[in-house]
Amino acid sequence: MSLTNMPDASCADTLSRFTFDDCAVRGEHVLLQNSFQELLAVHHYPPVVANVLGELSAAACLLAETIKFDGTLTLQVRSEGEIPLIMTEVTNQQSYRAIARQAQEATSEDFATLFTNGTLCLTVQPRSGKPYQGIVSLDGNSLASSLGNYFEQSEQLATRLWLFADKQRAGGMLLQQMPGDNSSDQWLHLIQMANTLSAQELLGLPREELLYRLYHQEALRLHPQKTVQFQCTCSHERLEAVLLSLGEAELRDILAERSSIDVNCEFCNRFYQFSESDIDALLGKQTPRDAH
Ligand SMILES: [Zn+2]
DSSP states (O other): OOOOSSOOTTTTTEEEEEEETTEEEEEEEEEESHHHHHHHHHSOOOHHHHHHHHHHHHHHHHHHTTSOOSEEEEEEEEOSSSOOEEEEEEETTSEEEEEEESOTTOOOOOHHHHTTTOEEEEEEEESSSOOEEEEEEOOSSSHHHHHHHHHHHHTOOOEEEEEEEOSSOEEEEEEEEOSSSOOHHHHHHHHHHHTTOOHHHHHHSOHHHHHHHHHTTSOEEEOOOEEOEEOOOOOHHHHHHHHHHHOHHHHHHHHHHSSEEEEEOTTTOOEEEEEHHHHHHHTTOOOOOOOO
16 A cells, blocks of 8 residues: 555545444544644644644544533643643534634744643533533643543543644544453553554545554444534624623723724634624613713
């Protein structure tokens, strides 16, 4: 088999589960291509930031498949390094959005310099009910190893991730040991094989070929793929809620200086405009008339 430069279109922007007949281990594979380019087109991030944004997005998509939820899952890293804040939010419908803040100067190739004193926060926000949040310090030397540590600590599930990204694509693979009749030899063997994965293979091979390379000696079952897309969850209603949270005085102050309140969504750059009468309606009031 030869390395293909680009996976065929049917493989890009998909998320697939695979399982092994002979051991209680599940795997997930994700490859983001068009969706990742759409994401990068919104902002002009330095290459190193685009890279970790890709890895974080791939990770969020993988994790969203291993946790049952109805709403959104957010992975967020805060640090005192060159990338103070980076986050990806993915819905249970496999659409995601992502952003890095104040990272325009980031250039380091060193993980610890990018994320000095970093913490990783995973939040699951159900459509109804209370959010669930878990936080770990970013003590690995990569996002993948930090996330693995997170699962071992918080979920007591042995979990390993492999994440890669380049300017075009982001991809990832996850292995997770399920409760059950497991041999640690088998688990270690599956990990050892996955450790041989190169960025070129993960980003460049169709999933069938990739999994064949790694696990052709195993009885592997590949489940139907799901489509992943870049999609922002912003809406007029959501922004109304944000505006309301600012309070009437603040809104009136802004309107005193301009004829409308203009907002660009920081995730997708979509433009929203609220006129004074929109704001009045929002505040449940008639347009106040000056008494002169
Ligand atoms: Zn948006």
